[in-house]
Amino acid sequence: MTHPDLRMPDGFGRDAAGRLLVAGRPAEDWVAETGGTPLFLYDPAIVAAHVCRLRRALPAGVAVHYAIKANPFPPLLARMAALVDGFDVASGGELARALAAGLSPERISFAGPGKRDSDLEAAIQAGITLVVESAGEATRALAHAHRLGRRLRALLRVNPPFELRGSGLRMGGGARPFGVDADQAPGVLARLKDPAVDFLGFHVFAGAQNLDWAAIAEAQRATVALVAELAAHAPGPVRLVNLGGGFGVPYFPGDRPLDVEALGAALARTLADRPPPLRQSAFALELGRWLVAEAGVYLARILDRKTSGGELFLVTDGGLHHVLAGTGNFGTVVRRNWPLVNASRAGPPFETATVTGCLCTPLDRLAERLTIATGREGDLVALFLAGAYGRTASPEAFLGHPPPGERLAA
Numbered sequence: 095m096t097h098p099d100l101r102m103p104d105g106f107g108r109d110a111a112g113r114l115l116v117a118g119r120p121a122e123d124w125v126a127e128t129g130g131t132p133l134f135l136y137d138p139a140i141v142a143a144h145v146c147r148l149r150r151a152l153p154a155g156v157a158v159h160y161a162i163k164a165n166p167f168p169p170l171l172a173r174m175a176a177l178v179d180g181f182d183v184a185s186g187g188e189l190a191r192a193l194a195a196g197l198s199p200e201r202i203s204f205a206g207p208g209k210r211d212s213d214l215e216a217a218i219q220a221g222i223t224l225v226v227e228s229a230g231e232a233t234r235a236l237a238h239a240h241r242l243g244r245r246l247r248a249l250l251r252v253n254p255p256f257e258l259r260g261s262g263l264r265m266g267g268g269a270r271p272f273g274v275d276a277d278q279a280p281g282v283l284a285r286l287k288d289p290a291v292d293f294l295g296f297h298v299f300a301g302a303q304n305l306d307w308a309a310i311a312e313a314q315r316a317t318v319a320l321v322a323e324l325a326a327h328a329p330g331p332v333r334l335v336n337l338g339g340g341f342g343v344p345y346f347p348g349d350r351p352l353d354v355e356a357l358g359a360a361l362a363r364t365l366a367d368r369p370p371p372l373r374q375s376a377f378a379l380e381l382g383r384w385l386v387a388e389a390g391v392y393l394a395r396i397l398d399r400k401t402s403g404g405e406l407f408l409v410t411d412g413g414l415h416h417v418l419a420g421t422g423n424f425g426t427v428v429r430r431n432w433p434l435v436n437a438s439r440a441g442p443p444f445e446t447a448t449v450t451g452c453l454c455t456p457l458d459r460l461a462e463r464l465t466i467a468t469g470r471e472g473d474l475v476a477l478f479l480a481g482a483y484g485r486t487a488s489p490e491a492f493l494g495h496p497p498p499g500e501r502l503a504a
């Protein structure tokens with residue numbers, strides 16, 4: 095039997111009594127201090143280590159942007175402000191959070207389909223960068239800029255004619271609601287030739303949750319070539335190319351972590367060979383989960399231990415209303431277990447159990463037929479990789495259970 099702790103991300107440990115340590119302190123102590131379970135705990139030192147590793151791997155000057163949709167917890171955003179260069183928001187609500195966290199408008203960009211007029215107005219008023227997603231959005235944004243007497247800082251998002259091979263989520267290549275198809279881009283760029291527009295450049299986001307560095311490198315190369323072609327139609331020099339992201343997290347047994355060092359070296363080659371229209375351009379990556387997922391753990395308490403049909407169930411006070419993705423119900427076709435351990439004891443002995451939440455739906459499983467240190471009622475369980483797409487990507491109101499606690503392990 096492989097010890098379940100082997101799937102624990104770097105940065106977590108056990109004390110001599112076998113209790114899970116988060117940021118060097120027993121998980122149980124964090125829970126007691128915060129007011130109980132369920133609890134999302136984020137270790138900022140793990141986030142900082144990820145950013146540091148990425149910076150070392152990337153060619154000099156490539157900016158790192160954080161997509162706050164992955165985790166917009168305000169204290170985490172405040173920590174991020176000192177670590178990354180820019181922030182991507184995806185709604186007026188996220189924009190408000192970013193501004194409330196004190197992030198300066200020059201560091202914020204706003205991508206995403208279906209922006210309301212109030213979103214466009216708020217973006218232009220705040221002076222952030224708007225990532226234009228369609229011809230219609232360009233027209234509406236320009237009208238607001240003229241009416242408000244403000245300049246529109248704009249990137250054009252292009253739906254590339256290629257996809258990011260092997261991505262968990264495909265966001266380019268084919269019919270997509272994101273960005274403007276490459277063959278329509280010249281028309282929208284013509285519309286952006288307007289004195290009210292401060293044209294920055296292009297944004298291409300071809301996919302997400304990819305563990306294959308070579309596939310991401312290939313998409314980056316194709317993005318640079320595509321943008322270099324489109325540069326001829328741009329209202330001005332291309333000052334910024336946002337190459338998107340796609341960096342995946344090893345959620346499942348057998349997943350191999352992304353080789354960011356190999357990817358960084360490939361990006362260095364791509365940028366060294368870039369075509370003349372992009373010689374003066376700056377480049378950025380836009381990452382969410384890779385920066386924060388491994389820093390987060392979701393802690394829930396075992397309320398009940400029961401058997402049915404010969405199967406052991408450990409029923410916890412957590413569930414899919416807090417961590418939808420961790421139960422396999424958010425963009426996963428085949429349900430597989432994220433890493434989960436007993437946080438109160440390391441084992442042996444071990445047992446095979448299905449760990450459920452407290453919702454009366456069969457979908458509410460934190461782990462199925464998992465090897466786990468024998469769980470008692472009152473023990474804590476820890477679901478790892480819960481730092482991204484957790485609380486804000488889950489149906490918290492469903493069934494009226496209490497909200498989870500959330501805090502930095504600091």
Ligand SMILES: Cc1ncc(COP(=O)(O)O)c(C=O)c1O
Nearest residue numbers: 161164299302303339381382383
């Ligand atoms: C435009 C854009 N930026 C960033 C992200 C963040 O992706 P991830 O958290 O997988 O890095 C997404 C995710 O879908 C996205 O659509």
